[in-house]
Amino acid sequence: MKKVILKGKNLKLEEIVEVSEGKAIVEMSENIKRKVRRSREFIIKALKDGKKIYGVTTGFGMLADHLIDQSQIEELQKNLIRSHSVGVGPYFDEKTTRAIMLLRANVLAMGYSGVRLELIQTLLEMINRGVHPLIPEQGSVGASGDLAPMAHLALVLMGEGNAVYQGELMSGKQAMEKAGIPVITLKEKEGLALINGTQVMTALGVLCLLRAERLCKVADIVGACTLDALKGTLSAFDLDIQKVRPFPGHLAVVKNFLKLGKESEIAQSHKFCSKIQDAYSLRCIPQVHGAVRDALRFVRNIFEIEVNSVTDNPLIFANKGKILNCGNFHGEPVAFAMDLLGIVVSELGSISERRIEKLINPSLSGLPPSLTKEGGLHSGLMMVQVSAAALASENKILSHPASVDSIPTSADKEDHVSMGTIAARKAREIIKNVENILAMEMLCATQGLEFLKPLEPGIGVKEAYRVVREKVHPIKGDRRFDEDIKKIQCLIESGELINRVEKIVGRLN
Missing domain, CATH: 1.20.200.10 (Fumarase/aspartase (Central domain))
Incomplete structure (x- = not known):
């Protein structure tokens, strides 16, 4: 089967379709792996130095001024995914879901998100082995990215939520077990990094x-x-x-x-x-x-x-x-x-x-x-x-x-959306x-x-x-x-x- 190698800046639109249709598997280049590790090491050092980092040592959105103790960082990321899983409506088909997963993996692989290499590898294993999270189509306003639908994807990496594996609907935990993929315990910033971005709208x-x-x-x-x-x-x-x-x-x-x-x-x-x-x-x-x-x-x-x-x-x-806060989402x-x-x-x-x-x-x-x-x-x-x-x-x-429409959310902190x-x-x-x-x-x-x-x-x-x-x-x-x-x-x-x-x-x- 054809291989699509993530190198950071050269993913082609036609390759996205090939992966979405199950005609290609996905791997990362060695150079990308080095960038991911360097980014991860930097954020860990920043935390050890006592730096205040949005979404890592703070709450989210309107709660961004609430500081989080370092002993609660893992709980913060897990809570983020659970609380943001509020999507409704029909689910995206498997083809679209695979495209979403690929695009998110590509973003994380560029080495600017501070996540562990294992997180990206888990996403790629889900694509390659056919674990497809159930992602509701409705619930995104398009900034901060596609938060709600992406949260449903992230649930399955944690062994929660629901997924389709080999044509059968089951819990996310069962799907990961049957595919032989270890679930992830989200670490510093990883919950936020999984959901903050435009990958749902872009994949579709x-x-x-x-x-x-x-x-x-x-x-x-x-x-x-x-x-x-x-x-x-x-x-x-x-x-x-x-x-x-x-x-x-x-x-x-x-x-x-x-x-x-x-x-x-x-x-x-x-x-x-x-x-x-x-x-x-x-x-x-x-x-x-x-x-x-x-x-x-x-x-x-x-x-x-x-x-x-x-x-x-x-x-x-x-x-x-x-470490820069921005609006790229x-x-x-x-x-x-x-x-x-x-x-x-x-x-x-x-x-x-x-x-x-x-x-x-x-x-x-x-x-x-x-x-x-x-x-x-x-x-x-x-x-x-x-x-x-x-x-x-x-x-x-x-x-x-x-x-042409926009509606403020998160107590007017997120006051213009796409x-x-x-x-x-x-x-x-x-x-x-x-x-x-x-x-x-x-x-x-x-x-x-x-x-x-x-x-x-x-x-x-x-x-x-x-x-x-x-x-x-x-x-x-x-x-x-x-x-x-x-x-x-x-x-x-x-x-x-x-x-x-x-x-x-x-x-x-």
Whole structure:
């Protein structure tokens, strides 16, 4: 199995996904181990020298001015984890949980948190052996980081809480015992170091980002199918148009469509028709799909920085002899990024829903009403557009930024927060909705192509049609379409649709 080696500053987003999917194990480099030991030695020395250290010899939040006797330091850390385990709602799935654990281990491994090497090794053993703490999704305001959900993770390291091991729900203690992993007694600062940071919102955000990036390719494939089915023109995809407004995303989309629509007999059949130009939802695909890509490039940059950043507090700079209180746990960069991701991905769904309307509307498509030969007796795909409209409208609600909200906590000590985890959770739901909208468009587009036979679509469109037809048969009369939508959505989510099309047209941008 592939190994991901934590070195401190080079964790890749794709590696996070590989670990989250159980396709890689995680280890630490020897250099990182030395930095962790040095940081630990420094904080122990500071305590021996009688230094006052937040969260080690003091209480937390509004209780930060309460001094803690050194004989109570271990009890303080244990109490912190127990008292902060207040998450509610559904639990994160195992994939997200593994990503959270990896990102927290990476932060601690950078050597600025003052924890023991054993603590990080325990986290990595949990990942590698498949001990997955039950982490509730709700309860974080995004500063001081993701305190409540991270506390539920930390419980299992202590032999408390609940976890899933080998598909079975059990107590954290049982899970650790069955996996052969000794539980940890938290020492100085270690409870705080486990929970103070942005790893929940960041883990979910990374998984959302890579899924959204794949959706950009899917949207181009599906849009190209609709363009052929509606006898749209590729003239709006001419490279000269993009050169005079040279956004990188626009150009990427155009190049994809030229590959997908290559050798289209349908396009040739109406090359000299009387129609001057297509509706915006076809003609402006480069501008809309392209803008989504450019926005996601910004989001990727944020996450490439964040996953290799230290978001603990206080931070231990052993080489400079400093312990500094800070606000690196504040999730504002991630919150902004996830709000933006949600907004732009919802636009992929919005323009897709408009293309569905074009496909089922005979006055716009030149195809049978609702894409059925016997309209009246059969309703055809009429309600598919209604369902797509519902999801597109739901996305408009979900796209309202979480980051514009803040509410003071901890007796106004923590008086401005990011709501980054809420932003990430909303973005995840938007992505799910858009996958379904695109599946609905694909159902309609492939049915539209049935009415244009024997003319062949472009080579990429033809392969996409073939992939769908292996799972979804042509529509001869009314049936349950939810099952068809689900089958196409699975082709989208699994990556099979993209992979098969790319084998024919080459790698898409």
